[in-house]
Amino acid sequence: MTKINLQFWNLWTTYAIYYFGKVNLSIIIPALLITFKDLNLYNFGLVSLGFMFAYAIGQFLHGQISERFNPYVYITMGLLLSGIANLFMGFVGSFFVMLLMLETFDGFFQSMGWSSVVRANALIQKNDKERDRSSTILGCSYQIGTAVTSLVSAFVVAWWGWQAGFWVASIMLIGRGVTLYLTKPKVDHKPKQTVKKQVRGTITFPIVMSGLSLMVLNMVRYGVMTWLFAYYILEGSHTIAEFGEVSISSFFVFIPLAGVCGTLIYNKFPWKKDITSIIFLSLMGVCWYIFPFADSFTGSLLVLASSAFLYGPHVFLVCTIPTRFKEKDVVASSTGFIDGMGYIGTTIIMMVVPYLVIETQGSWNNVFILWSLISFAAAALVAITYFGHFKDIILQTNEQPLKKKEGKSR
Numbered sequence: 001m002t003k004i005n006l007q008f009w010n011l012w013t014t015y016a017i018y019y020f021g022k023v024n025l026s027i028i029i030p031a032l033l034i035t036f037k038d039l040n041l042y043n044f045g046l047v048s049l050g051f052m053f054a055y056a057i058g059q060f061l062h063g064q065i066s067e068r069f070n071p072y073v074y075i076t077m078g079l080l081l082s083g084i085a086n087l088f089m090g091f092v093g094s095f096f097v098m099l100l101m102l103e104t105f106d107g108f109f110q111s112m113g114w115s116s117v118v119r120a121n122a123l124i125q126k127n128d129k130e131r132d133r134s135s136t137i138l139g140c141s142y143q144i145g146t147a148v149t150s151l152v153s154a155f156v157v158a159w160w161g162w163q164a165g166f167w168v169a170s171i172m173l174i175g176r177g178v179t180l181y182l183t184k185p186k187v188d189h190k191p192k193q194t195v196k197k198q199v200r201g202t203i204t205f206p207i208v209m210s211g212l213s214l215m216v217l218n219m220v221r222y223g224v225m226t227w228l229f230a231y232y233i234l235e236g237s238h239t240i241a242e243f244g245e246v247s248i249s250s251f252f253v254f255i256p257l258a259g260v261c262g263t264l265i266y267n268k269f270p271w272k273k274d275i276t277s278i279i280f281l282s283l284m285g286v287c288w289y290i291f292p293f294a295d296s297f298t299g300s301l302l303v304l305a306s307s308a309f310l311y312g313p314h315v316f317l318v319c320t321i322p323t324r325f326k327e328k329d330v331v332a333s334s335t336g337f338i339d340g341m342g343y344i345g346t347t348i349i350m351m352v353v354p355y356l357v358i359e360t361q362g363s364w365n366n367v368f369i370l371w372s373l374i375s376f377a378a379a380a381l382v383a384i385t386y387f388g389h390f391k392d393i394i395l396q397t398n399e400q401p402l403k404k405k406e407g408k409s410r
Contacts, residue, residue: 007124007185008134011117012141014075017176018113019145020152020169021082021106025051026226027153028093030233031162036094041230043096045354048226049347050100051107056343058111063336064199071116071123071332072184078112079177083170085109090166114318114339119332122323124185135323136267139315143263146225146256201330202337206321209385211341214317217378218342219349220284220371221310224255227353228303231364251300255307262308263315273320274386277313278379284309285375292365313382318342 029044066074085106092098121138149169156164232251262280269276287306291299322335356366 008121008138010180010183011121011124012138014079014176014180015113015117015138016141016145016148017172018079018082018110019142019149020172021086021110022051023146023149023225024086024153024165024169025103026229027150027157028162028165029226030230031157031165032094033230035162039096041354041358045351047096047100047103049350050104051110052222052343052346052350054104054107055111056340056347058108059115059336059340059343061336062112063115063333063340064202066112066116066119066336067330067332070184071120072180074116075113075120076177076181076184078109078116079173079180081109081112082106083173083177086166086173087170090163090170093162093166111336111339111343115332115335118319118322118335122331135319136263136315139311139319140260140263143256143259143311146259147253150229150256151253199333201325202333206385206389207325207334207337208341209381209388210317210321211338213378213381213385214314214338214342215345216374216381217281217310217314217317218345219352219374220288220306220378221314222346223349223353223367223371224303224306226350227367228255254304256311258304258307259311262310263312265308266312266315272386273316274382274391277316277382278386280309280313281375281379281382285372285379288368288372288375291372292368313378317382 025048029048033039033041033044062074085102089099089102089106092102117138118135121134152168153165156168266273266276266280284306287302287309291302291306294302318335318339322331322338325331325334352370353367356370357364360366
């Protein structure tokens with residue numbers, strides 16, 4: 001048990017550090033906008049789109065490919081390659097074309113992590129109960145990773161400039177890649193089925209619908225992660241030097257931490273995770289609907305509440321649902337498919353937000369209303385998936401022990 005726990009936390013810390021190569025851009029964007037006046041929101045919308053598009057394609061590919069390799073080696077490769085990409089961005093990040101190209105590569109490298117992390121966790125856990133419990137805790141890794149990255153990036157950019165946001169990420173990613181490789185356990189990673197059968201087992205109703213659910217949910221999650229910091233900084237007319245001083249930087253640390261608290265509360269509800277997700281997503285929609293009309297203090301509380309309502313359902317879609325397919329040996333491939341669908345939505349929101357803001361002469365209200373509508377859409381899709389598939393499966397599973405008992409009594 002001790003060995004399993006140690007390896008779980010090895011995976012947990014690894015994926016938290018992965019986020020140094022993903023979240024740092026949202027902190028660096030406003031610094032570059034302030035420093036280089038010839039750059040605008042559309043430029044960085046394209047940069048973010050390049051990253052997310054490559055991440056989406058990478059999830060589909062890596063989810064299928066990594067099913068056939070040692071997941072720890074695959075995770076290590078992603079860390080090292082992402083670290084190298086961030087190293088180079090620190091030298092050429094002020095050049096739009098170079099930044100776009102390197103962020104696109106970085107997105108592809110970053111997508112090597114999550115599906116293999118979920119699969120590695122499924123391999124080291126002994127039974128379904130341990131996998132369900134650990135999957136929720138594993139989902140907290142990227143929430144903590146987001147909080148730490150936001151805080152560290154804001155301070156290093158304030159102290160040493162935008163370049164440090166890339167270079168610190170590079171150090172963290174490469175360092176973790178080396179230590180993970182040195183501490184990797186021995187796991188059985190031989191494929192148990194053909195590629196054709198693996199793909200066929202992935203393209204099923206519950207997995208496709210879960211992917212669509214995540215696609216719309218990610219439009220909120222990454223919309224907030226990428227653009228909300230810029231909204232507060234630009235609306236408040238702050239300078240780069242103030243990044244590490246203003247309360248906004250500290251506030252952004254609490255957003256993912258609120259998500260951690262929400263996830264832990266989410267995990268305590270006695271209902272099925274599907275039903276809890278529907279409720280949480282609906283409440284998140286209410287938060288963003290009210291946000292444009294709230295004062296500053298109430299608005300801050302609504303942002304924290306929306307984060308608390310978001311991450312439980314997000315963990316459910318990207319971690320809990322894929323582990324339900326362990327017996328079919330498609331954990332990594334289903335994770336990659338669902339997450340890949342999610343990042344199609346992320347890619348869309350990267351350009352939608354700049355368009356809405358610029359076309360309305362700087363007004364962000366339509367953005368927040370859009371996030372509200374999308375939240376309700378995500379709740380509806382989860383409901384369709386549950387009542388159209390998982391509810392019947394759960395009922396059949398619950399009835400099996402009863403039939404066995406009746407057979408013995410006869």
